[in-house]
Amino acid sequence: MSNFEEAPHKKRKVEASLESLLPDDVAISCLARVSRLEYAALSLASKSYRSLVSSPELYKTRSLMGRTETYVYVCLRTPPDSNPRWFILRRRKILPIPSCPSQPPEASSVVVLDWGIYVIGGLIKGKPTSKVLLLDCRTHTWRQVPSMRVTRASAAAGVVDGKIYVLGGCKFDEKNWGEVFDPKTQTWDTLPPMPDTKKRDQYIHDSVVRDQKVYAVDGTDRTLYYSPCLGQWGRGNRGEVIGNRRDWCMIDNLIFFLTRHGTVIWCEPDELDWRETEGMVSKEVKGLGFLKKSLSCSRLVHFGEQIVNLWEKYKIKFGRPQKLIDLLPGARLSNSGGNIVLFWDVIEGDHLEIWCAEISLDRRQGGEVWGNIEWSNAVMTVDPFLDRSKALSSI
Structure with a gap:
């Protein structure tokens, strides 16, 4: 019976000694082969793992081995919680991380x-x-x-x-x-x-x-x-011709935006520079027409208290009855590894769904840019639906 009781104790000592005896370069080589999303859990295992996970050498090794990974992070505010919550997009789902x-x-x-x-x-x-x-x-x-x-x-x-x-x-x-x-x-x-x-x-x-x-x-x-x-x-460039375009980002040396009508548009980067007689000439990304209705109904984007208050004063002064949320794009667009990632919300009965889509881009002869939806699905359900969720940032 005494041998049986002592075995787990000895095993723990062996495990601890193996970890301490493993050279750092060998440990880093092993860790470099593990998905970066597992590092947060590994850092809790011991002080030595925590040190290795946060070391610059690990990320240099990952780069040399071609093990770099790109992830999309999104910060949401979902009722009734008013505090920002962070998520990481993984396997077509958004998973919570510490906020x-x-x-x-x-x-x-x-x-x-x-x-x-x-x-x-x-x-x-x-x-x-x-x-x-x-x-x-x-x-x-x-x-x-x-x-x-x-x-x-x-x-x-x-x-x-x-x-x-x-x-x-x-x-x-x-x-x-x-x-x-x-x-x-x-x-x-x-x-x-x-x-x-x-x-x-x-x-x-x-x-x-x-x-x-x-x-x-x-x-x-x-x-x-x-x-x-x-x-x-x-x-x-001249601001008055830019209009209600939001979520600017550069992808493959082109600038992409969203409009309040649910259209993804693009323009050449040199159109940002000042021109006396010309404005920005934007063009629609082809192949995404069936997303327009859903995107135009979205209200996921967050404008901030400042701009809402400024608009309320402006519309009273100039007699503009529209709400700001109806004049500006309501979805969220960002760049992920050369693809567009879109977030938007859809009301389904008594609950709200947050959707995400990844879109690859193809610039064809004649100058047209076409989008191809690699995948699209709901990544979160807010039930019961109390109020609109807000996307504070997507990066």
Whole structure:
């Protein structure tokens, strides 16, 4: 009986000694062959695993072995919970990952840099914050990084040469309208002042990086950019012709958008640049016509309290009866490995479904772009249906 009782104890010692005796390079080679989604669980097994999972050497090894993986993360706010919840898209489902209880409930800007997702600024109880949070996608853990110098909400954000550039999202001041974060030094620096002192809208609804320049589109659909290599500000294309297009993203050197009519459209990237007599000439992505009705009825997108309040004042002043939610696109579009990923919501009786589709793109002779739906299905059901869910970000 005594031998039987001692066997598990001895086994645990053997297991512990094997882990400690395994050289790091061999352990990293083994871990590199495991799906990255398993790393969060492995990091809980021991301190040594936790160290290996978060080591730069592991991700260099994965890259050399061709084991890199691309995943879509989406942040949702679903009633009755008002706190943002994060999910990862895997095998045509969205699976919950740890969320940060201190994340602002709306109007944050989100960028990806290396192995992390940065959640920048936002509104807390209606007031902008300078807080910046980092989601470590290797272990799905959160930490706070140095705050910005200025409180911001609904700002433009983009990554150029390993640094994060943030534009706007605050009351206009040419001295602090933009700043840059260097993750190596963990410091924020103010960008050069804007030469144009004309008042700018503090609300930014979209941003995109092209040719090492961060472009921003403000609440009145005016475009502007900052070039880090030149240290200069510039003016983009004429805003009045851009219209109600949301969720700008670059895919294969083309710019894609959504319209409120449920249409996915595209344009050439050089159309972002200023032209005196020409506007942006957008074209429809062919082959997606049957999605239009469903996408046009979606209200998943989140506009933020700021822009809603601005619209309410505007429509009273100018006698516009429409609701903002009926004038702007309601789905969410993002880029995943060169494909479009769409999120939208569908009301089915007494419950609400959140749908997702992945669309590959084909540019054909004659300049047309066609979309092919690789897959499409409901990834979440909200039951009972209390109110519209909101997609705060998709990245």
